[in-house]
Amino acid sequence: MGAQSAGPLVVGVDSSTQSTKTLVVDAETGAVLARGQAPHTVTGGTGKDGGEPGGKESDPEQWWRALGEALDRCGAAARQASAVSVAGQQHGLVTLDAAGAPVRPALLWNDVRAAPQSERLVRERGGAEVWAQRTGSVPRSAFTVAKWAWLCDNEPESAAATAAVRLPHDYLTQRLTGQGVTDRGDASGTGWWASATGAYDTEILEHVGLAPEKLPRVALPGEAAGTVRCAELPLPQGALVAPGTGDNMAAALGLGLRSGQPVLSLGTSGTVYAVSTHRPTDPTGIVAGFADARGDWLPLACTLNCTLAVDRVAALLGRDREAVEAGGSAVLLPFLDGERTPNLPHASGLLHGLRHDTTAGQLLQAAYDGAVFALLQALDRVLDADTADDAPLLLIGGGARGRAWRETVRRLSGRPVVVPEAQELVALGAAAQAAGLLLGEDPAAVARRWGTARGTAFEPVERDTAACDRLAATLADGAALLGHR
């Protein structure tokens, strides 16, 4: 037991796009006793010119090293943990050789090079409706199945050398435990896990030439993945390891989320989601029909351009990210990396409505508006029909710390907003999963006991319909430009 702790200690890990974050948490009270963070590098792919348009890759070995560094920064507390859980960025394709080493860098969720393969797979296997009914989602380029198809088309030698396929979180779990184990939440973002049956879809796997034996076992909620069996990290040998999950599923656990509570997350990706007891099957592909890490569902819409895109616009304008100004009629669709919601994988940023009197601060505000509007447009589709119109939006992710982000969400949604005090909800959710496993409790109930969703409430303000109408019109009128490479 830790010096200042009431209960056993657990470690929660968030291995996300930009960094690894680790928390050491008192399983009884939820008190965070230590935290650590270490950055990741994302490169543009390994094309002939050193980078292909739309490529986003990271070396999985680097995630492992970052995990070690982040745990080191937690000091002695991490060495006292009784249980651990790893959450990670969803969808990434990790290919391992027979010795368990990465065949090549992982293709990340925001790599849009697999857009042609995703369109082809949808066509070849019955169309969008059939995919949505079977897997819960229409697989866009983000989905692992499309990335695997891209690899087979573009690097057949890498595909042939692949003895095991993993997702980022279960790659790390495997290095901790020696076991190939994933969970239903992260598996539901692959495109080869059938939400209709709760098992791998062997027909889809056969179609893309991937043997099911190359995939990890899908643990049931509440099951252990194994125990710590590696001496490289500052964690106790034999500590329990929970199966982990995707980062959005972990944040839902970390908030102790109940259905009817919408979440808007502002990180590298922007996401809107809610827990639902109904299995989602959206044939438009806007809503991904993910499973949550318990026994329910997590309908979710995701944008590629969120905090990084707005920070880039701020940097281009030479302004602090909070230096926004109201007014003007400029519209900026900040689709710097292509876009997933709406489905415009080849898009680039679009600026419309520039005038002599437009200020730099208004342009920056327009970038926030464009990023937030894309998420809010998808919100109604994510929510169950009986969700109250005035249900507060839980605002999380790195951007939730920013005033400009928060005020933009309030102004464009017209909803009340709650910003939880707890900052690392993904790592906290992983910690809650570890604590649930250790104590035999429902992890969401653990998080509720910890009071993780407590925060500052902001009253609704009148929705800025004029700005929303301008954005909707620019999206519609700019369709031809946004569809271009």
Ligand SMILES: Nc1ncnc2c1ncn2[C@@H]1O[C@H](COP(=O)(O)OP(=O)(O)O)[C@@H](O)[C@H]1O
């Ligand atoms: N105080 C802040 N105000 C506004 N944005 C912030 C603040 N702190 C961090 N961010 C944003 O948060 C982002 C990282 O969010 P995070 O949720 O940690 O990302 P991820 O989990 O995808 O790696 C950064 O890109 C940065 O723009």
Ligand SMILES: O=C(CO)[C@@H](O)[C@H](O)COP(=O)(O)O
């Ligand atoms: O692709 C999705 C969800 O479908 C993303 O939300 C990734 O899971 C990356 O998350 P962050 O690094 O932005 O937290």
